[in-house]
Amino acid sequence: MTRSQLRRVAIAFALVLGAANVYFYNYAAFLALNHPGSDIRFNLYGDPQIEGDAKLKREPTTGKYDLLVNDYYLQHIYASTIAAFRPQYVVTMGDMFSSQRTNKEEYYKRIDRFKWISHQVDANMAPISGSHA
DSSP: OOHHHHHHHHHHHHHHHHHHHHHHHTHHHHHHHTOOOOSSOEEEEEOOOBOOHHHHHHSHHHHHHHHHHHHHHHHHHHHHHHHHHOOSEEEEESOSBOSOOOOHHHHHHHHHHHHHHTTOTTSOOOOOOOOOO
8 A cells, every 4th residue: 555545544544433433422412313302201321330449459550540431431421311311300220339348438439429420419319229139
């Protein structure tokens, strides 16, 4: 391949990658365009699996960045779908936290992180406990 052909391939690849990034970043907004109005609107989310101190003890450097990226990604999911569909109710089901034993301090840290992620800082929360059968 010549240098100009290689440059064209690189530009085409960058354009396709950029278009895919814009599409997937705004996917919820695109879905909302075809979403009919309704009297009652729910957003349902499942298994956020928020990790905490155990991850930081296992992987001190990469764990910190992993938690940060996961928190921002989950926040993006909540924010984009809530903005797109404007639900009256937001329900998060499944395992809120990863399956590690936590002390009270760690539990409340994860609750605060979840409230920040889900934009429910002032919302009333009603946990319903259960177990896997």
